[in-house]
Amino acid sequence: MPRLLISCGEASGDLYAAELVRHLRERVPDLDVLGLGGDRLQAQGASLFAHVRDLAVVGLLEVLSHLRALRAVFERVVAEAERHPPDAAVLIDYPDFNLRLARALSRRGVPVIYYVSPQVWAWRRGRLRAIRDTVRRMLVIFPFEEAIYREAGVPVTFVGHPLVSLVPAGASVDGLRRELGLDPARPVVALLPGSRTKEVAHNLPPITEAVRLLAARRPDLQFVAAVAPSLDPEAIRRALEGLPVTIVHDRTHAALSAATAAVVASGTATVEAALLGAPMVVVYRISPWSYRLGRRLVRVPYYAMVNLIAGRRVVPELMQSDFTGERVAAEVLALVDETPQRAAVQAGLAEVRDKLGAGGASGRAADVVATFLTGKTLTDDGFHETVSGNF
Numbered sequence: 001m002p003r004l005l006i007s008c009g010e011a012s013g014d015l016y017a018a019e020l021v022r023h024l025r026e027r028v029p030d031l032d033v034l035g036l037g038g039d040r041l042q043a044q045g046a047s048l049f050a051h052v053r054d055l056a057v058v059g060l061l062e063v064l065s066h067l068r069a070l071r072a073v074f075e076r077v078v079a080e081a082e083r084h085p086p087d088a089a090v091l092i093d094y095p096d097f098n099l100r101l102a103r104a105l106s107r108r109g110v111p112v113i114y115y116v117s118p119q120v121w122a123w124r125r126g127r128l129r130a131i132r133d134t135v136r137r138m139l140v141i142f143p144f145e146e147a148i149y150r151e152a153g154v155p156v157t158f159v160g161h162p163l164v165s166l167v168p169a170g171a172s173v174d175g176l177r178r179e180l181g182l183d184p185a186r187p188v189v190a191l192l193p194g195s196r197t198k199e200v201a202h203n204l205p206p207i208t209e210a211v212r213l214l215a216a217r218r219p220d221l222q223f224v225a226a227v228a229p230s231l232d233p234e235a236i237r238r239a240l241e242g243l244p245v246t247i248v249h250d251r252t253h254a255a256l257s258a259a260t261a262a263v264v265a266s267g268t269a270t271v272e273a274a275l276l277g278a279p280m281v282v283v284y285r286i287s288p289w290s291y292r293l294g295r296r297l298v299r300v301p302y303y304a305m306v307n308l309i310a311g312r313r314v315v316p317e318l319m320q321s322d323f324t325g326e327r328v329a330a331e332v333l334a335l336v337d338e339t340p341q342r343a344a345v346q347a348g349l350a351e352v353r354d355k356l357g358a359g360g361a362s363g364r365a366a367d368v369v370a371t372f373l374t375g376k377t378l379t380d381d382g383f384h385e386t387v388s389g390n391f
Helices: 011-027 039-043 060-065 067-083 095-107 127-134 145-151 173-179 197-217 233-239 252-258 268-275 288-295 305-310 325-333 340-356 361-374
Strands: 003-008 032-037 047-051 088-092 112-115 137-140 156-158 188-192 222-227 245-249 261-265 280-284 317-319
Touching: 003 011, 003 067, 003 095, 011 032, 011 039, 011 088, 011 361, 032 039, 032 067, 047 067, 067 095, 088 095, 088 361, 095 112, 095 127, 112 361, 127 145, 137 145, 137 361, 145 156, 173 252, 188 197, 188 252, 197 222, 197 233, 197 261, 197 280, 197 325, 222 233, 222 252, 233 245, 252 268, 261 268, 261 325, 268 280, 268 305, 268 340, 280 305, 280 325, 305 340, 317 325
Parallel strands: 003 032, 003 088, 032 047, 088 112, 112 137, 137 156, 188 222, 188 261, 222 245, 261 280, 280 317
Antiparallel strands: none
């Protein structure tokens, strides 16, 4: 029975892992899966050592405070790999943990496939050397990443973004608003404060202030907060108590599809919003010390993924001290009506959707992983080369 180790430490990684395993089971029906993930991966039959809700940490200083717990998880995974070596390991994003795991697994002879690249194009480009030494195949989801790894001598395959297939399109806006308990005739502002407890704690206060300001200035606005599946909706409800906000759990796509405009924490949700065509304000805040430490290392002109994909400022982004209730309210007001700014954002999001390409990323990634599990050579014309050629 082929054995696959998967490691992901965040909600988005759990989603990608679950879809990967679903497609893999079509190719390798007797597959045994174990590792780190969340509810979605577990629903695909994986045995979990730890859950993403206990692994997702944001900020350099926050990571330090969780080192002991993360080290215990790390040692458990490595010990299991030594007792019962997997035929391959798929590591999904979560680089501070997964790059160390890649080194440990590689030393023990486990082939490592890395799915969803660390952001080496943004910071810590020196990681490319470690990746070249430990990763047998990098599966990238953004087209500009492929050249970076080829130039660094890392075997790489661009599979596309898995969200292109996972984000539904074409739903009735009026129908979704009714389904969410909203008035179809009034504009809707979706609120996505993040998928990790710590980031929500930083992001929610200025979002809450923005809701107060917007509700006072535009009583016609409706607000819907989309709570990620990894979070407790009751905690969000308590934080927003007294405000005119409808709270929905694990309904991110519905909330974004129903929205006239959205306030979205920087991360995977911004790509989901782009695919659904939701004009957004991208926001983010971490602890001041983590920001000061991290800012010195970042080498990109934008924070928002949609702006990086477009290569220009498509959506407004408010980070750290710029992320205030007043600033958020002002940006939202420019997007909820048919303004030139809204039209420009919509055009930019359409450009981003085009750059993300066609669907099928999870299936293409499964084709690559299956070659490690079965020993077969991949000859799919959709790849730039046969996958086994650089192993």
